[in-house]
Amino acid sequence: MxxxxxPWRDGQSAxxxxxxxxxxxxxxxxxxxxxxxxxxxxILLPLGWMLTAALKPDRVPIFTVPTEWFPSQYWHWENFARxxxxxxxxxxxxxxxxxxxVFGNIVGTLLSCSLVAYxxxxxxxxxxAVLFNIVIITLLIPWQVLMIPxxxxxxxxxxxxxxxxLIVPSFTAGAFYVFLIRQYMxxxxxxxxxxxxxxxxxxxxxxxxxxxxxxxxxxxxxxxxVFLGSWNDLLGPLIYLDSNEKFTVAIGMANFVTRxxxxxxxxxxxxxxxxxxxxxxxxxxxxxxxxxxxxxxLKG
Amino acid sequence: xxxxxxxxxxxxxxxWLVGLVVFLIGPIIASLIISLTDWKIVTSPNFIGxxxxxxxxxxxxxxxxxxxxxxxxVLSVPLYxxxxxxxxxxxxxxxxxxxxxxxxxxxxAVLSGVxxxxxxxxxxxxxxxAVNNALRALGIANxxxxxxxxxxxxxxxxxxxxxxxxxxxxxxxxxxxxxxPQLYEAAAIDGAGAVQRFFxxxxxxxxxxxxxxxxxxxxxxxxxxxVAYVMGGSxxxxxxxxxxxxxxxxNEGFRSGRLGYASALAWVxxxxxxxxxxxxxxxxxxxxxxxxxxxKK
Numbered sequence: 001m002x003x004x005x006x007p008w009r010d011g012q013s014a015x016x017x018x019x020x021x022x023x024x025x026x027x028x029x030x031x032x033x034x035x036x037x038x039x040x041x042x043i044l045l046p047l048g049w050m051l052t053a054a055l056k057p058d059r060v061p062i063f064t065v066p067t068e069w070f071p072s073q074y075w076h077w078e079n080f081a082r083x084x085x086x087x088x089x090x091x092x093x094x095x096x097x098x099x100x101x102v103f104g105n106i107v108g109t110l111l112s113c114s115l116v117a118y119x120x121x122x123x124x125x126x127x128x129a130v131l132f133n134i135v136i137i138t139l140l141i142p143w144q145v146l147m148i149p150x151x152x153x154x155x156x157x158x159x160x161x162x163x164x165x166l167i168v169p170s171f172t173a174g175a176f177y178v179f180l181i182r183q184y185m186x187x188x189x190x191x192x193x194x195x196x197x198x199x200x201x202x203x204x205x206x207x208x209x210x211x212x213x214x215x216x217x218x219x220x221x222x223x224x225x226v227f228l229g230s231w232n233d234l235l236g237p238l239i240y241l242d243s244n245e246k247f248t249v250a251i252g253m254a255n256f257v258t259r260x261x262x263x264x265x266x267x268x269x270x271x272x273x274x275x276x277x278x279x280x281x282x283x284x285x286x287x288x289x290x291x292x293x294x295x296x297x298l299k300g
Numbered sequence: 301x302x303x304x305x306x307x308x309x310x311x312x313x314x315x316w317l318v319g320l321v322v323f324l325i326g327p328i329i330a331s332l333i334i335s336l337t338d339w340k341i342v343t344s345p346n347f348i349g350x351x352x353x354x355x356x357x358x359x360x361x362x363x364x365x366x367x368x369x370x371x372x373x374v375l376s377v378p379l380y381x382x383x384x385x386x387x388x389x390x391x392x393x394x395x396x397x398x399x400x401x402x403x404x405x406x407x408x409a410v411l412s413g414v415x416x417x418x419x420x421x422x423x424x425x426x427x428x429x430a431v432n433n434a435l436r437a438l439g440i441a442n443x444x445x446x447x448x449x450x451x452x453x454x455x456x457x458x459x460x461x462x463x464x465x466x467x468x469x470x471x472x473x474x475x476x477x478x479x480x481p482q483l484y485e486a487a488a489i490d491g492a493g494a495v496q497r498f499f500x501x502x503x504x505x506x507x508x509x510x511x512x513x514x515x516x517x518x519x520x521x522x523x524x525x526x527v528a529y530v531m532g533g534s535x536x537x538x539x540x541x542x543x544x545x546x547x548x549x550x551n552e553g554f555r556s557g558r559l560g561y562a563s564a565l566a567w568v569x570x571x572x573x574x575x576x577x578x579x580x581x582x583x584x585x586x587x588x589x590x591x592x593x594x595x596k597k
């Protein structure tokens with residue numbers, strides 16, 4: 001566990017050129033780079049293999065010795081179209097379905113969580129500490145323990161086989177996002193509220209016109225998290241959706257793989273398509289996203 | 301004035317309060333009651349007391365699923381914590397391009413569980429998969445048969461999880477960057493070596509973060525579903541080797557339609573999670589502390 005390079009700069013060897021600490025430092029730098037590059041290879045090579053497999057024609061074996069990490073021979077891009085348009089697996093339909101759920105969840109979460117975060121961050125009321133503790137506790141309850149009674153509830157409401165059970169709960173403010181938004185809202189100066197009160201705004205107007213517009217950065221982070229969560233969700237759709245036309249991408253993929261003699265090249269092509277939106281959004285939002293995760297980790 | 305503020309506050313909280321009652325407290329109570337019945341989807345429920353909980357004691361699959369989950373915890377949690385921390389220490393070096401590496405290393409943590417499981421299922425193919433190709437190249441003549449072998453299925457899942465260890469590393473990294481550099485400077489002046497600095501400063505200062513990750517990974521292990529479902533199928537792999545707790549509960553509730561029994565399984569899960577949470581709160585006084593002005597960042 002010894003760290004070879006010190007995590008802070010020590011300027012002690014600035015004047016000397018070939019001193020022992022300097023050489024040691026250089027070796028450390030080389031070592032760290034080698035390590036990090038190896039780790040990145042560990043992350044990226046499997047993705048390269050997946051692309052290689054996805055681009056192979058049907059008759060060529062996917063598995064080879066040695067492993068082919070990068071596409072070199074075959075470039076059958078039409079595999080992507082074939083994987084997406086097979087009539088038994090309408091992936092475009094699945095994508096659309098998933099996007100409906102994702103969109104509903106984003107709207108529900110942003111709306112309800114910012115509303116709920118506001119009093120926790122900026123209003124004084126009796127019971128606020130107790131209620132906020134409850135928020136934290138619910139953060140730790142695995143929702144899956146509730147899946148049976150919730151299922152019965154939605155079933156009796158006639159919502160089985162619709163997207164409602166997958167969307168409506170997001171309108172009741174998930175604890176994680178309340179927490180995230182509340183932490184952010186707490187950072188604004190008190191004078192904002194006072195000024196807006198003096199100008200005659202009520203609490204809702206203060207929230208809507210003053211506080212909410214300032215929260216756009218954290219709301220964007222939340223939207224990305226919600227997107228990732230509901231795009232990737234398997235269990236929820238598996239419980240509530242009952243027909244192929246309503247399935248999501250996650251179910252489509254899971255069914256694809258559990259079938260016998262799966263065409264591996266098409267499976268990998270579809271898999272890439274499932275990862276792609278996530279990867280794109282991740283690369284655009286990654287610094288914000290990582291910041292968001294980090295803040296939760298620190299203050300949980 | 302204060303009255304009005306209070307009224308407004310509760311109005312804002314309304315969506316959450318409704319959700320708390322309708323989707324959380326209500327279902328928790330309902331779940332408790334259902335767990336005391338023999339309700340199957342096709343029959344009407346009869347009150348049978350604690351019989352479901354009693355049945356659990358002699359239910360081979362219950363113990364199997366608990367065993368698989370615990371085995372996963374024992375293998376994965378310490379490994380991921382050490383690996384995640386090691387990775388965070390590496391990423392914490394102030395070197396050119398670290399930003400790019402951080403982005404790449406964190407990537408698997410955001411990818412869908414289903415997609416990652418599908419990819420690793422192929423990589424772990426016992427005969428010609430990339431993992432065993434590599435092991436053979438390293439001179440291991442008979443590498444494990446991973447998902448096809450009851451003994452190696454859980455380790456295969458653990459190995460796959462190592463791919464996403466950047467997720468934990470990012471949390472540690474944030475913790476590391478919050479340690480005041482003066483501490484290290486003072487320690488260096490006092491003549492503390494790198495190892496001493498790590499054990500005397502880094503680890504203690506990071507303890508709240510480590511503890512948070514520990515708790516979330518313990519609870520998270522009981523929520524594993526996607527990977528088991530994709531890699532082992534709905535029945536939990538060869539010989540039930542991937543029958544994780546949640547997968548078994550889902551099977552009982554939604555495939556076998558034994559709502560009463562599945563609810564009892566859910567309650568055991570609640571109790572296990574509650575134990576973990578209570579321990580968190582008990583110990584958090586000693587572990588978690590806020591640095592002044594931390595929230596203002």
